[in-house]
Amino acid sequence: MVPFRLIPQPGVPVADQVVFAAKKAMFSGKLRPGDAFPSVRTLAGAMKIHANTAQKVIAQLTADGLLEVRPGIGTVVVHPPAARAGRGRLLARDVEQLTVQAMQLGITLEELQGSLAECWRGLQKEDGHHER
Amino acid sequence: MVPFRLIPQPGVPVADQVVFAAKKAMFSGKLRPGDAFPSVRTLAGAMKIHANTAQKVIAQLTADGLLEVRPGIGTVVVHPPAARAGRGRLLARDVEQLTVQAMQLGITLEELQGSLAECWRGLQKEDGHHER
DNA sequence: TAGGTGTCACAAGTGCCATAGTACACCTGT
DNA sequence: ACAGGTGTACTATGGCACTTGTGACACCTA
Known part of the structure; x- marks a missing residue:
């Protein structure tokens, strides 16, 4: 019924986990713009x-x-406003953290970029499957 | 005296911030293997x-x-054990999170990889400055 | 009218975090 | 031997965020 599940992560707020799972469902095509959100x-x-x-x-x-709220009706998935005017700065903290952690594990830049690309395509490849 | 500072981040534990700052100092060469840790x-x-x-x-x-503890003496920076036997799986969660957040901001994979590379080199470029 | 929708408010319980104070075993100087 | 500096351990306390619990309201549809 609900187009996403979550594997409980100890230490991180449940609400944040659900938010993350929902976003993942959206960007992977399981929830498309126009669909009704639970x-x-x-x-x-x-x-x-x-x-x-x-x-x-x-x-x-x-x-x-x-999400867009229809009062009395429910919420509907909308297409992200695609507002990216130099918003790369918002990722700086996360990028830095991932970099340091990768260095600690002895992973090369190329390997990290590869993992990133793999994860990226792993989400996008399901983008056309609305026929469940 | 202490080879790193930190800019207080609201919401994240202070201890974690200091740990992160210390790691950054290590990988950027401000703290080299053999140096005494505060x-x-x-x-x-x-x-x-x-x-x-x-x-x-x-x-x-x-x-x-x-870090390596010398009882009664202090702690010394050691070279990371470079143990990376398929440890790429440990980064999966962070990679996934960064990917989703980037997608939300409408950033392309190439741009993200670029930011990553820039951050990476930004840390490594100071790697030879022990003459302080 | 009845039922489903998002929204808000207040309280209680839980757990993590930082602070605070104290104590111990260890080593290095003199 | 001694004093001083080191990491480590323990308990206690206050603050804060998170989750749950309960109840209520305004809105829309059938």
Whole structure:
């Protein structure tokens, strides 16, 4: 029913995990623009979390511009505003962290870039499968 | 005195920030294998944190194999064991997260790889400056 | 009208984090 | 031997974020 699952990660907030899983579902094509997003209470029931936590998920995704709220109806997946005017700076912290961690593991830059490309294509390859 | 500083990040534990700053200092050559690492109390004083928190930093870095403890003497920076037997799997979570966030911002894979390379070289270029 | 939708508010419980203080075993100087 | 510096361990406390719990409201559709 819900187009994504999650494997509980200890230490990271459940709400953030669900948000991440939802984004992944969107960018991999399991949730396409126009599709109805699970309601707060439906999501809460499916994810075995509290309705209040599910509400935070919806609010977060809405704030990120990935969901649009139809009052009284529900929420719908929208196409990201594609606002990237020098937003690369927002990733600086994450890029730096990934770099340091890779260096610690003795991984080369090329290997890291390869892993990144592999992960990238792994998400995009399912992009045309709306026929479940 | 202490070969690294940190810019307080709200929301992330101070201990983790110091650990990250220390690692960055190591991989950028500001701290080379054989150098003495600041003592618990010195680190606590310089970073304006509690000695107990500084102790956690030392413990973390030691557990990561980046520091070696000489009982009664102090801690010394050691060369990472370079143990990378399929450890690329440890980065999977971070790679996936960075990928999704980049997609959300509408950044292309090539741009992301470019940012990564830039950050990488930015750390390595200072690698020969021990003449301080 | 009945039911489903998102939204908000308040309280209680839990756990992590940083601080605080104290103590111990170890080694190196003099 | 001694004093001083080192890492390590323990308990306790206050603050903060997270989750859950419960209830309520305004909105829309059938």
